[in-house]
Amino acid sequence: MDRDSSARSEIRAKLAQSREEVRRLLDPPRERRAGNGHANPGPSDFPRSRTMRLLMSRRGLGALGALASGLLIARPALALRLLRLVPLSAITKILIARAVSALRASPDDRGA
Numbered sequence: 001m002d003r004d005s006s007a008r009s010e011i012r013a014k015l016a017q018s019r020e021e022v023r024r025l026l027d028p029p030r031e032r033r034a035g036n037g038h039a040n041p042g043p044s045d046f047p048r049s050r051t052m053r054l055l056m057s058r059r060g061l062g063a064l065g066a067l068a069s070g071l072l073i074a075r076p077a078l079a080l081r082l083l084r085l086v087p088l089s090a091i092t093k094i095l096i097a098r099a100v101s102a103l104r105a106s107p108d109d110r111g112a
Contacts, residue, residue, distance in 0.1 A: 056094060 054060045072079040 052094070056098065 055064055068079070071082070
């Protein structure tokens with residue numbers, strides 16, 4: 001009887017340890033910092049590429065808008081041809097993701 005209870009407690013301890021390992025693997029910390037001080041995107045963060053994150057920031061969107069408007073003024077035919085190459089579905093997904101994340105953000109985060 002005593003051996004059974006000690007074996008069960010040992011099994012329960014091993015199960016608890018393996019559950020904790022699985023939780024740690026499946027639920028990583030949200031904010032991971034790289035060596036340069038910037039946050040590394042997690043698997044669920046969108047967009048994941050550094051270039052797209054730069055372009056979707058306020059500064060990036062301003063620069064992209066200025067570039068597009070300058071191209072439209074200088075060479076409208078070229079700008080319209082390039083517009084056909086743009087993947088509108090991907091851009092729409094990015095804009096929707098930004099809108100949803102802005103709506104989910106707390107009021108403190110919106111002001112900053």
